[in-house]
Amino acid sequence: MTRGRIKGDHEVRRAEIARAACAVILRNGLAATSLAEIAREMGYTTGVLRHYFLSKEELLFHAKNSLFDAAIDARRDGAQDLQGRDKLTSVVTAMIAVNPAAVDRYRLLAAFNGSAIGDEALMSKQHARNQENIEALSALIAELQACGLALKGLDPRMAALGLLALIDGLWEHIIMKPQDWGGDDLAALVMAHVRTTIFGELPPEAETDRRTGAPSAIPRET
Amino acid sequence: MTRGRIKGDHEVRRAEIARAACAVILRNGLAATSLAEIAREMGYTTGVLRHYFLSKEELLFHAKNSLFDAAIDARRDGAQDLQGRDKLTSVVTAMIAVNPAAVDRYRLLAAFNGSAIGDEALMSKQHARNQENIEALSALIAELQACGLALKGLDPRMAALGLLALIDGLWEHIIMKPQDWGGDDLAALVMAHVRTTIFGELPPEAETDRRTGAPSAIPRET
Amino acid sequence: MTRGRIKGDHEVRRAEIARAACAVILRNGLAATSLAEIAREMGYTTGVLRHYFLSKEELLFHAKNSLFDAAIDARRDGAQDLQGRDKLTSVVTAMIAVNPAAVDRYRLLAAFNGSAIGDEALMSKQHARNQENIEALSALIAELQACGLALKGLDPRMAALGLLALIDGLWEHIIMKPQDWGGDDLAALVMAHVRTTIFGELPPEAETDRRTGAPSAIPRET
Amino acid sequence: MTRGRIKGDHEVRRAEIARAACAVILRNGLAATSLAEIAREMGYTTGVLRHYFLSKEELLFHAKNSLFDAAIDARRDGAQDLQGRDKLTSVVTAMIAVNPAAVDRYRLLAAFNGSAIGDEALMSKQHARNQENIEALSALIAELQACGLALKGLDPRMAALGLLALIDGLWEHIIMKPQDWGGDDLAALVMAHVRTTIFGELPPEAETDRRTGAPSAIPRET
DNA sequence: AATGAATGAGCATTCATTCAT
DNA sequence: GATGAATGAATGCTCATTCAT
Numbered sequence: 001m002t003r004g005r006i007k008g009d010h011e012v013r014r015a016e017i018a019r020a021a022c023a024v025i026l027r028n029g030l031a032a033t034s035l036a037e038i039a040r041e042m043g044y045t046t047g048v049l050r051h052y053f054l055s056k057e058e059l060l061f062h063a064k065n066s067l068f069d070a071a072i073d074a075r076r077d078g079a080q081d082l083q084g085r086d087k088l089t090s091v092v093t094a095m096i097a098v099n100p101a102a103v104d105r106y107r108l109l110a111a112f113n114g115s116a117i118g119d120e121a122l123m124s125k126q127h128a129r130n131q132e133n134i135e136a137l138s139a140l141i142a143e144l145q146a147c148g149l150a151l152k153g154l155d156p157r158m159a160a161l162g163l164l165a166l167i168d169g170l171w172e173h174i175i176m177k178p179q180d181w182g183g184d185d186l187a188a189l190v191m192a193h194v195r196t197t198i199f200g201e202l203p204p205e206a207e208t209d210r211r212t213g214a215p216s217a218i219p220r221e222t
Numbered sequence: 223m224t225r226g227r228i229k230g231d232h233e234v235r236r237a238e239i240a241r242a243a244c245a246v247i248l249r250n251g252l253a254a255t256s257l258a259e260i261a262r263e264m265g266y267t268t269g270v271l272r273h274y275f276l277s278k279e280e281l282l283f284h285a286k287n288s289l290f291d292a293a294i295d296a297r298r299d300g301a302q303d304l305q306g307r308d309k310l311t312s313v314v315t316a317m318i319a320v321n322p323a324a325v326d327r328y329r330l331l332a333a334f335n336g337s338a339i340g341d342e343a344l345m346s347k348q349h350a351r352n353q354e355n356i357e358a359l360s361a362l363i364a365e366l367q368a369c370g371l372a373l374k375g376l377d378p379r380m381a382a383l384g385l386l387a388l389i390d391g392l393w394e395h396i397i398m399k400p401q402d403w404g405g406d407d408l409a410a411l412v413m414a415h416v417r418t419t420i421f422g423e424l425p426p427e428a429e430t431d432r433r434t435g436a437p438s439a440i441p442r443e444t
Numbered sequence: 445m446t447r448g449r450i451k452g453d454h455e456v457r458r459a460e461i462a463r464a465a466c467a468v469i470l471r472n473g474l475a476a477t478s479l480a481e482i483a484r485e486m487g488y489t490t491g492v493l494r495h496y497f498l499s500k501e502e503l504l505f506h507a508k509n510s511l512f513d514a515a516i517d518a519r520r521d522g523a524q525d526l527q528g529r530d531k532l533t534s535v536v537t538a539m540i541a542v543n544p545a546a547v548d549r550y551r552l553l554a555a556f557n558g559s560a561i562g563d564e565a566l567m568s569k570q571h572a573r574n575q576e577n578i579e580a581l582s583a584l585i586a587e588l589q590a591c592g593l594a595l596k597g598l599d600p601r602m603a604a605l606g607l608l609a610l611i612d613g614l615w616e617h618i619i620m621k622p623q624d625w626g627g628d629d630l631a632a633l634v635m636a637h638v639r640t641t642i643f644g645e646l647p648p649e650a651e652t653d654r655r656t657g658a659p660s661a662i663p664r665e666t
Numbered sequence: 667m668t669r670g671r672i673k674g675d676h677e678v679r680r681a682e683i684a685r686a687a688c689a690v691i692l693r694n695g696l697a698a699t700s701l702a703e704i705a706r707e708m709g710y711t712t713g714v715l716r717h718y719f720l721s722k723e724e725l726l727f728h729a730k731n732s733l734f735d736a737a738i739d740a741r742r743d744g745a746q747d748l749q750g751r752d753k754l755t756s757v758v759t760a761m762i763a764v765n766p767a768a769v770d771r772y773r774l775l776a777a778f779n780g781s782a783i784g785d786e787a788l789m790s791k792q793h794a795r796n797q798e799n800i801e802a803l804s805a806l807i808a809e810l811q812a813c814g815l816a817l818k819g820l821d822p823r824m825a826a827l828g829l830l831a832l833i834d835g836l837w838e839h840i841i842m843k844p845q846d847w848g849g850d851d852l853a854a855l856v857m858a859h860v861r862t863t864i865f866g867e868l869p870p871e872a873e874t875d876r877r878t879g880a881p882s883a884i885p886r887e888t
Numbered sequence: 889a890a891t892g893a894a895t896g897a898g899c900a901t902t903c904a905t906t907c908a909t
Numbered sequence: 910g911a912t913g914a915a916t917g918a919a920t921g922c923t924c925a926t927t928c929a930t
Contacts, residue, residue, distance in 0.1 A: 029340025114336010118251025169391025196418035473784025558780010562695025613835025640862035
């Protein structure tokens, strides 16, 4: 029926805009991301953005989500053939793998979470996404429990929260200076947590004696 | 020309401004925090801010740090009489305690970390603070190792990173909906991590069998 | 290539667009009337408007006139069989009858007259239309004079101006709150004016005495 | 108490801005009145307008009202010493006097009434002002009735409405081409209405005969 | 020390118009 | 005839900063 321009590339164009928006945010920061800059990034003018997104807010939210949705699909594909502890291991390892795309994703996430402070609506949306993530991890852990592959006494949701928090918290540090993290150190760190607190395995070399130390320094929070 | 007193007033006034700035950021968000709003919060006009801070950026950075410095002092006081594992436990417990002041602090931190994306200078400053925190925790753990109270094979800096990441990551979730977290669940979660991965204790009920499970869901990152 | 039919369709479509434009103006106001909104009102897209009107200005002007031309035709039909004072009475009564269509017409007129301020070209067009109206009423009054049915000393054009002004002025008030005016009060008001100042009849109960009052309030113009 | 700039000229400045706004509206029309143009009219930049008015809407509304408030004060002063019919005559004559300032006022009013179409809030405000005007005129007429100087059977509010409508309606025509109206024609027209429909006097030369005429033309509304 | 007036650039958003299909 | 993508200028508004008092 449509006689004018082809309609098919609507979604394609939205994705193109989303990509440009992400690039600008990561380069200049969220506060310095103007529609004009996004348009310039693509070689277009600002007016065109209005065709594809009703407002700047909608554009930016879509941009962030599109980046993450792609990552989720990739991770699901990577884990779907696995079973038991290997499946959790695969998922967790993928989540902590440091590569440029992942760094971009978590930087974007940090930018958005920061902008959600003082914005109840945005905070709710982010909270809901967090809950979904916990739920999904929780289901994995509960299945392991059912098979006797994870500690019986665990609350799966708390275990999932802890695991996700550890990964998120590591990313908080990673994004500040990604080049410091190349090898498998981080995966080993997370897996040590998983093995001891979820799988219930003994820590690798658990020989400690009972003397008392006297450390002195206090960490700063920031 | 009472210079000394004037200097004293000066710092008092800077602190007052910092407090007002924090209040506005937490209420309206960083992006919506204008100097006019901060001045209004105090019952002053914008011009006065210029007497105490050269720029908005300086004002905001000072505001955030002042909040955290106060918290650090408090934590140091709480732990200084303790020894050995109790000391680490005390520090860690204090860091995960959910109360309105702590929620405000971590929300502020999230806002600033978010605004550091795309701003290399600010990112460096935050990174340096992170490193200090890791160093301090690392020293505590190293002392425990020296006394045989922590796992020998651990890299203290990695262990400190993991511990800090877990706490930071938990806070990332807490600040979204603080009212969900009242009891000792979070402290228990963190202490389980500490006991197994740092102290090297056996997980509470480590009876698992060897069957293989088949979990299916994949968590989303956001 | 059925040219005749196409021409017919053309005018039909212009009328359809004009109707949609009026609806939007009355709902949202002239300033908030965009071509996109008019197109949406009809279920079309903006591009189509360009086929029927060269510019927005032309479209809007046509829209207003079409509404009034329809009203004029209707009034002419209602009065064509009457004679003498009855004819003027019929015309005047029709002009002051409060019904939704008339309210819409006068609201539209007010919107356009308002937009003519500062726009000499539009003002001229509106002025010309006013003059036509006065001329037509003036002819009616002159005929009554010729028949001895109206005051001899009247200047017919001034009398017509006064009558039209009274009706227009009443409408200025009516359109603000049309629901206040249901009955024959307004027609009676206008007819009292017509009977005394044009027909020369005695006011209904003309017994006043000669004392002097002392009223105090002063009306505001707006 | 205030140490900085003097505060006294705040209202003076608002008036200055209001005057500039009126000038621009009358020259370019309401739709083409931008804040930049108003600022340019005064030799300032746009930002300054924000010091004195919260929004464009507030500025424009204030501008219009300030013009009318000044006129009301002037009219009140002119009529305060008079009594009885002379007082009403004085007020009415002042309301219909054609001079550049009055033309500006009524043009501004037309522009605002036009922009009130489709804007319920603005329409309500204008309606309220109209009601005040009617009330004030109504009080004048009621006093005349009480003294036996006006027709007993009149509803003062309807009489006031009619009188105000006649004046407003005349202005609707006057503003289109003010130079056409120099002498006392308009005042005479209004006073004829007042004398016959309110005072109850006989029309000047009431000799009409009974023949029936057959006028033909029908006035157009616009 | 403190005020508040004034600046002027930057922003998101709106919109009439053009034009390839 | 009709579409809708794209333009690009204009608008109201915000705000950090400057500065005379």
